[in-house]
Amino acid sequence: MALLEVEKVSKSFRGLRAVVGASFGVAEGSIVGLIGPNGAGKTTIFNVVAGVLVPDSGEIRFGGRRIDGLRPDQVCAAGIGRTFQLVRPFAGLSVLDNVIVGALKRARGVVEARGHALEILEKLGLGARRDLPAAALTLPDRKRLEVARALATRPRLLLLDEVMAGLRPTECDQMVEVFREINRREGLTILLIEHVMRAVMALAQHIVVLHHGEIIARGTPEKVVRDPAVLECYLGEETEV
Amino acid sequence: MPIELVVNVVIAGVLTGLVYGLMALGLSVIFGVVRVVNFAHGEMMTIAMYATVVLFAALQLDPFLAVVPVAGLFFVFGTLLQAAVINPFITRPEHSQFMLLVAIAIIMVNGLLMVFGPDARNVQVDYQLESYAIGPILLDKARLYASAAAVAASAALFAFFKFTRAGKAIRACADNYLGAKVVGLNVKRYYALTFGLGSACVAVAGCMMILLVDVSPVLGPAYTLLAFVIVIVGGLGSMGGALLGGVLIGVSEALAGLFITPSAKSMFSFALLILVLLLRPQGLLGRKP
């Protein structure tokens, strides 16, 4: 049984069908990539899983338990962490305080949360900048902060929404390494939406391709990039490699 | 209770309500376009009323004539206020904007208090005491003329937005700030223009209102709240909604004054505001936020 099971999920917005009958699973300890052209419905699926949206039909199961219809904070309590496509740091708080907010979910008090937060900041290379206001960070650092904050809630599954966008290739590689590390060392399951193919190919063990709200292909990265249906839907689309 | 009395009270409420509607129209236009909450709206109305009183006292100028200079003055003032003071606040957090206008409102109200004192003032023209009689229905001349002027002003504003180039440009700015800038519209100038127009509306409403009620400085905050109630009930951003809301409030106030005690009439308006905020925040004619 997969850790996350999305079963026949559909979601429309005022007649626009964003996701149609999507079904896929994410095995525990794996890294799954969700790709597809813009407007394919990837973030909608994320938002449904994360509890921001309620699916029109279908079920979402996490660890065997149904989570569709739960509030976002309940989804986090169940063990799913997420980042946002456009990073949303708590601008007025320091880097450390940002992560403490996340760490407080599982910690008994501020002191324990602080310790955990410091650990995570080190892991993501933000230790030196911990007292800076979050608003003062560069984009790559903001992305790292976003990830650190989500990690602080000790998730079993991490949803990453286009976290590589805007990063230079070296920065991208660094991020990839961080995720690989955490996945390998702690068994963190990762589901990521990405346009940056470099990252997808490097990270994902399994890929699901979305187009016009429907899943048109799935499989290993090597298999998927050769799939004619996938190539067709990307023709004319710009993808970073 | 004789039905004629109720009918007359309702009609009076409708007529007064149209003047309220014009006042609220100014607020709706300002909020709908510039997205600034003009917490000094009622105070501006009060200043307009005082201006009319002064012009009447000094020059025997009938309020319907005073409309021209007062509205013109307010147009200029509103434009300047927006361009010089309010504009930098568009990007600031909401409570900052609010506080700015609260500060301006406080200065306005108490400035009036300093200049004119707390006692009520009014204008006295002949037609305030006359009315037309159509069967059992009595139409106060002053109220009738005032509401007619309110409707005319509203129609003029409506026509401006619908048919003139500037009006369409302003609507574009309201609908899509970024898009308007991309297309090359000078959004700042149109914001200032809009604030000026909204202020002119308030000015006209004030000139008309002084024919119906006495003015004192404390009316400022009361009218601000009233304007907000009307705009929210009628629907933010909807011009027709402002007028409709105004009429509704005018009638409900009149009826509340008749059936309950006069002092309780505002209570009804506030209860209505609470209900609308909770159940239908887009108001009667507004778009869903």
Place this chain on the structure above:
Amino acid sequence: MNRRGAVLLAMLAAALILLPAVASNYVLSVATLILFFAYTGQAWNVMMGFAGQLSLGHSLYVGVAAYAAAGLFFHFGIGPWAGVWLAVLLCVVLGAAIGFLAFRFGISGVYFALLTIAFAEFTRIGFDHIDWLGGPGGLFIKVEQREHMDLLDLRGAPQMFYYVMLALTAGAFALCAWLLRSRAGYYWQAIREDEQAAQALGINTFRWKMLAMVLSSALTALAGVFFAFYYNNLFPEQIFHISRSIEIILGPVIGGVGTLFGPILGAAVLTILADSITELLAALGIEIPGVKQVFYGVVLLAVVMFLPHGIWPTLARKLGLEGRR
């Protein structure tokens, strides 16, 4: 807080405690007023600065609490220490009701502010019609001999009221300082910055916002009870008026919303300056109503335009105190 800050705070505390020994009754009354606004400002700050909800109807809680305590005393002889429980209970219910309505229906920002104004105004007019509590003519508590102090019924000399208010203000300050460093503080700040992001981190934003509402209204209730027994007369027109609500926020806005010292500093600056201006004008023979309020307006305008974060953050930097709060 760094060493310098601690020293300054200790000096301030000492000065405040020793004030009655050296000050005239008049100065003491001004000081009590400053503390009153510092306290209510701090209470309001919990809702605005901690949970990001702009309330412009806080006079509702002051008024309801004042009338509750005064009514009990007037009709049943129940003293303020017992009456305060009813006052707090009523305000907690009101705060929870307004919060529930607002958050369940997704009302925020300007609309929330208008909602709070509407509630206060509705209550103001309503109380005008409650004859049992005096109606528009007002409710008067008998002012007794102020020579001997009766802490139980809060009858006494200005010194007593000063210390009561000082204790309340110090208590509120300590509570907020403690809260800011606790889980609640972190969560409230997160909610204020970005509610959706906060939810993604597992924060039940509804519950925490309700907590801020209820805490804010409960704290304000204490000020209301004090008000009743200090001024001894209550008029719906005055106590529920929107000017009271605005007075409450002037301190924090001028001093610095969301900061610990902001409300206190703002209240002090405003009251002292306002009083000086009134004194100055009186000395010059000018006694025009409205001057003080125009002054308030101008100060507020200046602060909002040029010191958007309030006076405190800038002052703290200049004094070399620690950056955060």
